[in-house]
Amino acid sequence: AQSVSQHNHHVILSEAASLELGCNYSYGGTVNLFWYVQYPGQHLQLLLKYFSGDPLVKGIKGFEAEFIKSKFSFNLRKPSVQWSDTAEYFCAVRSGYALNFGKGTSLLVTP
Amino acid sequence: ETGVTQSPTHLIKTRGQQVTLRCSSQSGHNTVSWYQQALGQGPQFIFQYYREEENGRGNFPPRFSGLQFPNYSSELNVNALELDDSALYLCASSLFAAMNTEAFFGQGTRLTVV
Numbered sequence: 001a002q003s004v005s006q007h008n009h010h011v012i013l014s015e016a017a018s019l020e021l022g023c024n025y026s027y028g029g030t031v032n033l034f035w036y037v038q039y040p041g042q043h044l045q046l047l048l049k050y051f052s053g054d055p056l057v058k059g060i061k062g063f064e065a066e067f068i069k070s071k072f073s074f075n076l077r078k079p080s081v082q083w084s085d086t087a088e089y090f091c092a093v094r095s096g097y098a099l100n101f102g103k104g105t106s107l108l109v110t111p
Numbered sequence: 112e113t114g115v116t117q118s119p120t121h122l123i124k125t126r127g128q129q130v131t132l133r134c135s136s137q138s139g140h141n142t143v144s145w146y147q148q149a150l151g152q153g154p155q156f157i158f159q160y161y162r163e164e165e166n167g168r169g170n171f172p173p174r175f176s177g178l179q180f181p182n183y184s185s186e187l188n189v190n191a192l193e194l195d196d197s198a199l200y201l202c203a204s205s206l207f208a209a210m211n212t213e214a215f216f217g218q219g220t221r222l223t224v225v
Contacts, residue, residue: 034213036216043115043201043216043217043218043219044154044201044203044216045216046213046215049213090153092153096167097144097166098144098156098159098167098169099146099156099203099214100156101146101154101155102153103151103152103153104151104152104153
Protein backbone atom coordinates (compact mmCIF):
# COMPACT_ATOMS: atom_id res chain seq x y z
CA ALA A 1 0.00 0.00 0.00
CA GLN A 2 1.17 3.49 -0.80
CA SER A 3 1.84 5.79 2.13
CA VAL A 4 2.49 9.49 2.60
CA SER A 5 4.67 11.48 4.95
CA GLN A 6 4.41 15.18 5.61
CA HIS A 7 7.49 16.80 7.05
CA ASN A 8 6.13 19.88 8.69
CA HIS A 9 3.54 19.41 11.41
CA HIS A 10 3.18 23.03 12.45
CA VAL A 11 4.06 26.07 10.35
CA ILE A 12 3.68 29.71 11.32
CA LEU A 13 4.04 32.38 8.66
CA SER A 14 3.38 36.07 8.35
CA GLU A 15 1.00 37.31 5.71
CA ALA A 16 2.64 37.67 2.28
CA ALA A 17 5.31 35.09 3.10
CA SER A 18 5.85 32.21 0.71
CA LEU A 19 4.71 28.71 1.62
CA GLU A 20 6.09 25.30 0.82
CA LEU A 21 4.76 22.18 2.52
CA GLY A 22 6.59 18.94 1.97
CA CYS A 23 4.98 15.65 1.02
CA ASN A 24 6.69 12.38 0.12
CA TYR A 25 5.00 9.18 -0.94
CA SER A 26 6.19 5.62 -1.03
CA TYR A 27 6.94 4.09 -4.39
CA GLY A 28 4.17 2.08 -5.97
CA GLY A 29 4.05 2.63 -9.69
CA THR A 30 1.32 4.90 -11.03
CA VAL A 31 0.30 7.48 -8.47
CA ASN A 32 -2.71 9.67 -7.94
CA LEU A 33 -1.76 12.49 -5.56
CA PHE A 34 -3.92 15.05 -3.78
CA TRP A 35 -3.71 18.00 -1.46
CA TYR A 36 -6.73 18.66 0.73
CA VAL A 37 -7.36 21.59 3.07
CA GLN A 38 -9.49 21.62 6.19
CA TYR A 39 -10.46 25.08 7.41
CA PRO A 40 -11.56 25.30 11.04
CA GLY A 41 -15.00 23.76 11.40
CA GLN A 42 -15.31 22.93 7.73
CA HIS A 43 -15.14 19.82 5.58
CA LEU A 44 -12.08 18.62 3.74
CA GLN A 45 -11.78 20.43 0.43
CA LEU A 46 -9.69 19.42 -2.55
CA LEU A 47 -6.98 21.99 -3.33
CA LEU A 48 -5.45 20.18 -6.29
CA LYS A 49 -4.74 16.76 -7.72
CA TYR A 50 -2.23 15.01 -9.95
CA PHE A 51 -3.13 12.03 -12.06
CA SER A 52 -0.78 12.33 -15.05
CA GLY A 53 0.66 14.85 -17.49
CA ASP A 54 2.16 18.21 -16.52
CA PRO A 55 3.93 17.69 -13.20
CA LEU A 56 3.22 21.28 -12.17
CA VAL A 57 -0.36 21.32 -11.00
CA LYS A 58 -2.33 24.45 -10.28
CA GLY A 59 -5.19 24.39 -7.82
CA ILE A 60 -7.66 26.71 -6.22
CA LYS A 61 -6.86 29.82 -4.19
CA GLY A 62 -3.44 30.30 -5.79
CA PHE A 63 -1.96 27.00 -4.64
CA GLU A 64 0.22 24.81 -6.82
CA ALA A 65 2.15 21.59 -6.39
CA GLU A 66 4.97 19.94 -8.26
CA PHE A 67 5.18 16.20 -8.79
CA ILE A 68 8.83 15.13 -8.84
CA LYS A 69 8.90 11.43 -9.60
CA SER A 70 12.62 10.98 -8.92
CA LYS A 71 12.18 12.36 -5.41
CA PHE A 72 8.77 10.76 -4.74
CA SER A 73 7.61 14.21 -3.74
CA PHE A 74 4.51 16.35 -4.24
CA ASN A 75 5.19 19.60 -2.40
CA LEU A 76 2.54 22.28 -2.04
CA ARG A 77 3.43 25.90 -2.69
CA LYS A 78 1.89 29.33 -2.57
CA PRO A 79 3.88 32.48 -3.34
CA SER A 80 2.09 34.74 -0.86
CA VAL A 81 -0.11 33.45 1.95
CA GLN A 82 -3.08 35.25 3.44
CA TRP A 83 -4.57 35.12 6.91
CA SER A 84 -7.48 33.14 5.42
CA ASP A 85 -5.07 30.32 4.51
CA THR A 86 -4.89 29.35 8.17
CA ALA A 87 -5.98 25.71 8.10
CA GLU A 88 -4.87 22.09 8.24
CA TYR A 89 -3.34 20.75 5.03
CA PHE A 90 -3.28 17.08 4.09
CA CYS A 91 -1.38 15.33 1.36
CA ALA A 92 -2.92 12.07 0.16
CA VAL A 93 -2.10 9.28 -2.26
CA ARG A 94 -4.57 6.83 -3.72
CA SER A 95 -3.81 3.24 -2.79
CA GLY A 96 -6.34 0.90 -4.34
CA TYR A 97 -9.77 2.03 -3.22
CA ALA A 98 -8.46 4.15 -0.40
CA LEU A 99 -6.91 7.55 0.02
CA ASN A 100 -3.93 7.34 2.33
CA PHE A 101 -3.44 10.65 4.09
CA GLY A 102 -0.44 12.14 5.77
CA LYS A 103 -0.72 13.36 9.34
CA GLY A 104 -1.31 16.88 8.17
CA THR A 105 0.36 20.25 8.55
CA SER A 106 -1.23 22.93 10.67
CA LEU A 107 -0.63 26.34 9.10
CA LEU A 108 -1.11 29.53 11.07
CA VAL A 109 -0.82 32.79 9.14
CA THR A 110 -0.36 35.84 11.33
CA PRO A 111 -1.34 39.37 10.27
CA GLU B 112 -20.53 22.83 0.12
CA THR B 113 -19.88 19.42 -1.41
CA GLY B 114 -23.38 17.97 -1.40
CA VAL B 115 -22.28 15.20 0.94
CA THR B 116 -24.28 15.36 4.14
CA GLN B 117 -23.67 13.48 7.35
CA SER B 118 -25.77 13.02 10.44
CA PRO B 119 -25.64 13.55 13.29
CA THR B 120 -22.97 16.22 13.57
CA HIS B 121 -22.07 15.36 17.14
CA LEU B 122 -22.69 12.30 19.26
CA ILE B 123 -21.75 11.14 22.76
CA LYS B 124 -21.88 7.45 23.55
CA THR B 125 -20.86 5.24 26.45
CA ARG B 126 -18.20 2.57 26.15
CA GLY B 127 -19.75 -0.72 25.05
CA GLN B 128 -22.67 0.88 23.24
CA GLN B 129 -23.38 0.75 19.52
CA VAL B 130 -23.60 3.69 17.15
CA THR B 131 -24.90 4.31 13.63
CA LEU B 132 -23.69 7.20 11.51
CA ARG B 133 -25.35 8.23 8.27
CA CYS B 134 -24.18 9.72 4.99
CA SER B 135 -25.94 10.97 1.88
CA SER B 136 -23.70 11.01 -1.14
CA GLN B 137 -23.41 13.77 -3.69
CA SER B 138 -25.86 13.60 -6.56
CA GLY B 139 -24.50 11.42 -9.35
CA HIS B 140 -22.02 9.59 -7.14
CA ASN B 141 -22.32 5.85 -6.59
CA THR B 142 -19.48 5.13 -4.19
CA VAL B 143 -19.14 5.96 -0.53
CA SER B 144 -16.01 5.69 1.61
CA TRP B 145 -15.70 6.14 5.35
CA TYR B 146 -12.72 7.54 7.20
CA GLN B 147 -11.80 7.95 10.84
CA GLN B 148 -9.85 11.07 11.82
CA ALA B 149 -8.45 11.00 15.32
CA LEU B 150 -7.40 14.26 16.92
CA GLY B 151 -4.19 15.56 15.37
CA GLN B 152 -4.07 12.85 12.72
CA GLY B 153 -4.95 12.49 9.08
CA PRO B 154 -8.06 10.57 8.05
CA GLN B 155 -7.70 6.77 8.08
CA PHE B 156 -9.61 4.67 5.55
CA ILE B 157 -12.20 2.37 7.11
CA PHE B 158 -13.97 0.91 4.06
CA GLN B 159 -15.67 1.67 0.78
CA TYR B 160 -19.08 0.69 -0.55
CA TYR B 161 -20.07 0.32 -4.18
CA ARG B 162 -23.21 -1.33 -5.50
CA GLU B 163 -24.29 -1.97 -1.92
CA GLU B 164 -21.25 -4.13 -1.21
CA GLU B 165 -18.03 -3.50 0.65
CA ASN B 166 -15.23 -3.51 -1.91
CA GLY B 167 -12.26 -2.33 0.10
CA ARG B 168 -11.36 -2.21 3.78
CA GLY B 169 -8.66 -0.63 5.87
CA ASN B 170 -7.12 -1.89 9.09
CA PHE B 171 -10.27 -1.77 11.22
CA PRO B 172 -11.83 -4.63 13.22
CA PRO B 173 -15.11 -6.31 12.21
CA ARG B 174 -17.07 -4.35 14.80
CA PHE B 175 -16.87 -1.55 12.23
CA SER B 176 -19.45 -2.40 9.60
CA GLY B 177 -21.46 -0.59 7.00
CA LEU B 178 -24.31 -0.57 4.57
CA GLN B 179 -25.03 1.12 1.29
CA PHE B 180 -28.59 1.60 0.10
CA PRO B 181 -30.02 1.65 -3.45
CA ASN B 182 -29.99 5.46 -3.41
CA TYR B 183 -26.23 5.25 -2.66
CA SER B 184 -26.56 6.64 0.86
CA SER B 185 -24.62 4.77 3.50
CA GLU B 186 -24.39 3.91 7.16
CA LEU B 187 -21.40 3.21 9.37
CA ASN B 188 -22.08 1.03 12.39
CA VAL B 189 -19.68 0.57 15.25
CA ASN B 190 -20.40 -2.05 17.90
CA ALA B 191 -18.91 -2.40 21.37
CA LEU B 192 -17.58 1.14 21.40
CA GLU B 193 -14.17 1.76 22.91
CA LEU B 194 -12.71 5.01 24.19
CA ASP B 195 -10.27 5.05 21.26
CA ASP B 196 -13.19 5.17 18.84
CA SER B 197 -13.59 8.83 19.78
CA ALA B 198 -12.87 10.67 16.53
CA LEU B 199 -14.29 12.60 13.61
CA TYR B 200 -15.89 10.20 11.15
CA LEU B 201 -15.84 11.38 7.57
CA CYS B 202 -17.86 10.18 4.65
CA ALA B 203 -16.64 10.71 1.10
CA SER B 204 -18.54 10.13 -2.10
CA SER B 205 -17.18 9.61 -5.56
CA LEU B 206 -17.93 8.11 -8.93
CA PHE B 207 -16.44 4.66 -9.15
CA ALA B 208 -14.37 4.82 -12.31
CA ALA B 209 -10.92 3.28 -12.37
CA MET B 210 -8.42 5.55 -10.62
CA ASN B 211 -8.89 9.04 -12.00
CA THR B 212 -11.62 10.18 -9.70
CA GLU B 213 -11.73 12.51 -6.75
CA ALA B 214 -13.64 12.18 -3.51
CA PHE B 215 -15.86 14.81 -1.96
CA PHE B 216 -16.09 14.86 1.81
CA GLY B 217 -18.88 15.67 4.21
CA GLN B 218 -18.39 17.74 7.36
CA GLY B 219 -18.16 14.67 9.50
CA THR B 220 -19.70 13.30 12.67
CA ARG B 221 -17.80 13.99 15.87
CA LEU B 222 -18.14 10.88 18.07
CA THR B 223 -17.13 11.03 21.71
CA VAL B 224 -17.03 7.79 23.69
CA VAL B 225 -17.05 8.19 27.47
